[in-house]
Amino acid sequence: MRAGFARTGLRYVHLYQSKNLDKNGLKLHSTQDLLQLLGFVKQSKSGLVHWLPLGLRTLNKIKTIIKRRMEDQGRAQEVSLSLLSPKALWESTDRWINSELFKLKDSKGSDFCLAPTCEEEITTLMGSYISSYKDLPLTVYQIGRKYRDEKRPRGGLLRGREFLMKDAYSFDQTPQDAVTTFENMNKTYDLIFKDLKVPFVSAWADSGAIGGDLSKEYHFVHETGEDIVLECNGCSNVSNVEKCLSYPHETNTYTGDVSVRYALNVARDTLLCLYYPKNRTLNWNLVLAAMEKDVDSSLADVSNETVLQLFHAGKNEDDLMFSSVVRVMDCRLSSKANFPDFPLTQYLKSNFSQLDDVSLVDAEEGEICGACEEAELKASNSIEVGHTFYLGQKYSKPFNVKFTTRDNKEQLCEMGCYGIGVSRLVAAIAQVTRDEMGLRWPKAVAPYQISVCGAKSDELLEEVTNALKAWSPEIWVNEDPKVNLGRKIATSHNLGIPICVIVGKKQWPYVNLEVRAPYMTETWLTKQAENGETWGWTCDTEQRDLIKKHRVHKNHLKDVIDVILTDM
Structure with a gap:
């Protein structure tokens, strides 16, 4: 290659010598602009890019690293699924209503979406091949384009409507086997990110809409990152802010204004009053942990007024008086704090209980680590580039993916899924390694x-x-x-x-x-x-x-x- 695509070198020199760049040079340009200016990609519209030869060389090197590790250490087989996914599959998992799906109809009026992820498709596909315990364990992966209707795509490759993703899915016999596969896949991910030669951290994370009980994220620490990870300087535990438990150095000392968030238990017969400092953010994962998951999380995004209406629905004054109420107090609150008015005017003390000294809010730097309860937490901005999940039976159950055990009994498969944002990696590596002269690729991914x-x-x-x-x-x-x-x-x-x-x-x-x-x-x-x-x-x-x-x-x-x- 002489000077890149359409004389990339010439095009770059022309722009560098023009008024498009000021006297301070490249350092004032965003990384996405820099990738375009230097001929790696060309943005066709917000959230969409064309890949040029230099960018493709870097992209393909990342793909090669991932493929080698997935097949050698991850023991995975490569597949390639259709991008068009029928509505019926997504309705089976209640995910068709997702507003970020690109939806379309064919000439017969049938509904499809452009796949943003492939849990529904892969579970259905593998279910047609899995029949016996002898077929397990099984892990498959693909590297392909995905689509998400981002309402405000920004950051170029970091948050696009079309992106390249490596997604893998595992099928096991038992929860223990599935957790072992989850752990082994995280070891494989460690090797992948070490091969890229960019410092990274892995953090315990929230599973979000994907679901499951165990989840890990992979991050590049950088001041421009939109995510926050917290690391303990004692036990070295790393979590993202959604999963990090922390405690103040001194409990029960906050005397300012108090916020309250109302919630209901799963049966919706108990009102939960969650009290926390007004200057902090309520963390629903910590609420679920404090209440041993007996919280109706479907109400997490509704207003206090709506929760109270649901609690009052169908009840007269006597019913309300005998209703169960639990006050949950964040451990930072002092009894002298300025609490809001209680929502019920009449209640029986015998049906009233209080849970004290639990942490309900997002962790902050300098607080005590909830894992070791000794050392302090350090917070860092970061860019997420990978995510692994232990799913359990979240997808195998609605699609009835079963196998026959050694005892000739039918049993649902246990699943895991594992993603890496491949095109996102190009932008993330460029972002964390660039300097005032321009891009600064590690050897492993340099074009x-x-x-x-x-x-x-x-x-x-x-x-x-x-x-x-x-x-x-x-x-x-x-x-x-x-x-x-x-x-x-x-x-x-x-x-x-x-x-x-x-x-x-x-x-x-x-x-x-x-x-x-x-x-x-x-x-x-x-x-x-x-x-x-x-x-x-x-x-x-x-x-x-x-x-x-x-x-x-x-x-x-x-x-x-x-x-x-x-x-x-």
Whole structure:
């Protein structure tokens, strides 16, 4: 490839020299704009993008890493499901009413949606092949496009209407087997994210609309992230804010205004009054835990007035007097706090109970970790890039996916599902690694690992290029005659190519290298000390972090590049 799609290098230089970029250069542009400016993607409309050759190379490298780990460590088989999913399947799981589904009709008037996820389809499909315990365990996965009707798509690839996703689904005999598969898949995910060479954290999470009892998220920590993860500096437990339990350093000390949220138990015969500091956010996962799941969570988003109407429905004054009421008090509240009026004017104390000293609100940095109850929590913004779920029988039950046990009995399968936002990863990696010069890809996902820059029609450039191409397919050469050497080098750095090889007559037979890659360990220094004199390898160790400059004899160029790449 010479200069990218439709002369990507030229197009970039033109924009860089135009008024589209101010004197501060690339650092003021959003990552999505940067990916477009440099020719990785082109946004056709809000939430929709076209992938260009440079972007596809990075995307395909991520897919290759995922496929290798899913098949080797995850023991998964690849499938590819239709994007069109019939309405009946989604009605079976009560998910057709989801407002984010793209819905359409065929010429016969039948209803379909463009799949945003494939629990319904995969469960139905695998159910037609699973009949015996001998068919289990079974894990299948796919990497394909998904669709979600985001009302306000933003962040480009981070929140689009069309996106590329890796989704996997597991089927097991027992809950114990399914949890083991869930744990093993999380180990596989650890390996996938380690292969990407970008620091990550895995956090216990809320299962949300997918459902299930166990859930983990994978995040890149970054100040621009929309999510929040909290890590204990003692036990190292990591959770997202929806699943994090915390306690104040001193309980019962809050004396300000108090908010109340009304709820009902599952049977809807007990009124729950949830009291918490007005300056905090109620956490429904903690409410469910405090009430041992005896809460009608379908009412979580309705108003207090609606809950009270439901509680009063069909009851006269005597019924209300004998109704059961539970006051649930957040542990931060003092008895001297400013509580709102109680919603009932008459009640029997014998039917009135109170639950004290539970935590009901979102955790905050500096509070005590609820897991170890000793050390403090540290909060960080983050970008979610993966999610794993243990589903149990949430989907196998409505679709009646059963197998015959060793005892010749029928039993429902236990399931798990595991997702990675593949196109989202491209944007997330770009976001957390970019700097003021542009993109800064890790070696594993860079569109090219090495660029070669030199004067036009230079036989020395051709000699080095041919030697490197015979050694590696990861070579990018900008041979455009209208671009000078300085601009070619700058373009290589803007594109985020880790190693730029600079060939010139003045220093020949020595060649210069400019290295810019995140997360290098600098173990190459040992190799440089051992072989520097033999290889004619010197390095300016005083260079700033953005670029490290090396010089090496042409005969050992591949040796030095190999050492540096190994260190990335």
